[in-house]
């Protein structure tokens with residue numbers, strides 16, 4: 001088991017007089033990520049895939065190695081299956097523009113779930129309006145788990161299924177392998193939003209059976225400004241480029257353009273090289289700890305948080321009751337207190353939590369909630385953070401209720 005007290009000291013922005021409980025929004029960065037990016041900018045900075053001199057060739061090799069590191073981290077069979085984007089949102093939008101625009105038309109359906117983040121909802125809503133598609137939403141049950149019977153009922157006729165691997169509000173881990181098998185049996189493709197899963201669960205895209213997998217670097221302890229889209233080569237062949245420009249093309253004349261093979265075909269313009277290097281450093285850091293250990297740590301912190309929150313009279317916790325079925329976050333309500341007021345009150349005690357609708361308005365509508373509060377955990381979160389949350393909630397209850 002990794003020494004998680006040591007892990008905390010690797011994150012320079014963390015202090016002992018506050019509790020950062022908003023890692024599901026964005027994770028703090030370990031020193032190794034900062035050093036990798038700083039070193040590239042200070043010592044080795046050069047353009048990639050553009051020139052013939054030594055510095056650019058070295059930078060290109062470093063960028064290529066970053067892509068290979070990402071591929072290996074998620075179990076992709078080849079680095080060419082990894083397209084770098086800006087974030088998970090851009091990865092999902094890329095599938096909407098590059099695959100769905102070309103392959104879905106009037107009368108076709110897309111199946112989502114009620115627990116999708118706006119980033120896996122709005123691109124499909126826009127497309128549905130532009131193309132006359134039907135959007136279906138599979139329901140969640142009373143524990144915040146996907147209602148698999150409702151999913152099966154709504155699946156026939158859908159050409160695309162887009163689901164989150166793990167909910168950013170309920171914490172629920174969805175049975176992606178099973179959903180992939182069901183989608184494929186019904187003749188649909190499956191896109192998985194891995195934004196909340198990659199930072200905390202061992203992910204192997206080779207085994208999941210999905211057609212696309214999207215995630216963000218910044219939630220996985222890497223920098224902002226970089227995201228990942230994975231798919232297999234044969235699926236890339238069904239995708240047309242959404243953005244044209246330098247880096248994507250083979251031959252360009254005044255009359256025609258040929259495109260390079262993926263990933264270049266989908267990476268228009270100068271890419272986020274330092275960010276790719278930073279992301280590779282973050283994933284290497286996670287691998288050193290071991291994703292099994294990362295997962296155990298999340299389960300143990302989540303168990304403690306669930307017990308602590310459920311022990312406070314007036315607090316309601318959303319999502320599956322067992323930490324084994326969830327990623328490292330807990331969304332909750334305190335009777336009589338608006339989640340936004342609660343977040344402000346906790347902030348006075350140095351406790352940072354998320355509030356409002358957490359980019360999931362359809363989910364909040366389904367739950368009949370105006371807003372909610374969420375504490376989310378990273379590999380650096382420890383028991384003292386949960387104790388601080390506990391003390392601060394008790395004091396908020398005294399002053400706000």
Ligand SMILES: Cc1ncc(COP(=O)(O)O)c(C=O)c1O
Pocket residue numbers: 024025087088089090117119120164166167168193195196216359
């Ligand atoms: C489940 C889920 N999907 C997608 C996103 C979007 O991530 P990003 O803003 O990095 O694109 C988030 C961010 O919170 C998320 O939680």
